[in-house]
Amino acid sequence: MVLTIKIGEKGFTIIELLIVITIIGILLTIAQPTYKSSVKRAKETVLKENLFAMRSAIDQYYADNGSYPMTLDDLVQKGYLRSIPKDPITNSNTTWIIVPPPDPEESGVYDIKSGSNEISLSGTPYSDW
Helix, strand or coil: CCCCCCCCCCCCCHHHHHHHHHHHHHHHHHHHHHHHHHHHHHHHHHHHHHHHHHHHHHHHHHHHHCCCCCCHHHHHHCCCCCCCCCECCCCECCCCEEECCCCCCCCCCCEEECCCCCECCCCCEHHHC
């Protein structure tokens, strides 16, 4: 098989290629902020789910034992959680802030909050969730 190039057939010119590259660049520039906010929104959703699961486990532990767990590891050891979930904002499972019970006679883990000092898309700090 022999390749032959007919006279008069042309490829793309440099100008045409530059125009296409410029259009792709403009589209990427427009899409980038949307992508970043989508990633942040997804992390916020995961944080809400993790907080809900851990708070539910703390409540179940209290209902079963009549006291709050002393540490988050107690929830894992007694089977209320498979593992301590990661805080998606800090990307660590050791940055959770433990809130003690309001009653000074009780001790343990009453509530849990994110250890992040960042601000959410809604304008509230993650540590207030």
